[in-house]
Amino acid sequence: xxxDNVINSLxxxxxxxxxxxxxxxxxxxxxxxxxxDNVDLSSASSxxxxxxxxxxxxxxxxxxxxxxxxxxxxxxxxxxxxxVVAEKIVESTVEQLSHxxx
Numbered sequence: 001x002x003x004d005n006v007i008n009s010l011x012x013x014x015x016x017x018x019x020x021x022x023x024x025x026x027x028x029x030x031x032x033x034x035x036x037d038n039v040d041l042s043s044a045s046s047x048x049x050x051x052x053x054x055x056x057x058x059x060x061x062x063x064x065x066x067x068x069x070x071x072x073x074x075x076x077x078x079x080x081x082x083x084v085v086a087e088k089i090v091e092s093t094v095e096q097l098s099h100x101x102x
Contacts, residue, residue, distance in 0.1 A: 072078035
């Protein structure tokens with residue numbers, strides 16, 4: 001499907017300068033190399049990309065929680081709830097099977 005066909009089916013679509021985009025016809029004499037599009041990203045978008053990159057590098061490991069679990073295991077105080085573990089295994093298996101069927 002060409003974009004031009006979609007634009008022609010829309011009503012009230014106008015370019016930024018007020019031109020009616022539906023009446024725009026593609027000049028078939030133009031080579032694909034001469035057609036150019038411009039995309040301007042706002043400063044907020046650029047900042048968001050920078051923040052996403054920075055967040056990707058952040059370590060989300062809770063060292064305090066890991067240490068407390070390690071200490072509880074070492075001291076013999078760590079208790080495993082077998083029912084919770086079994087439920088999570090079943091949930092994970094069902095999820096994997098449902099994704100496998102798709």
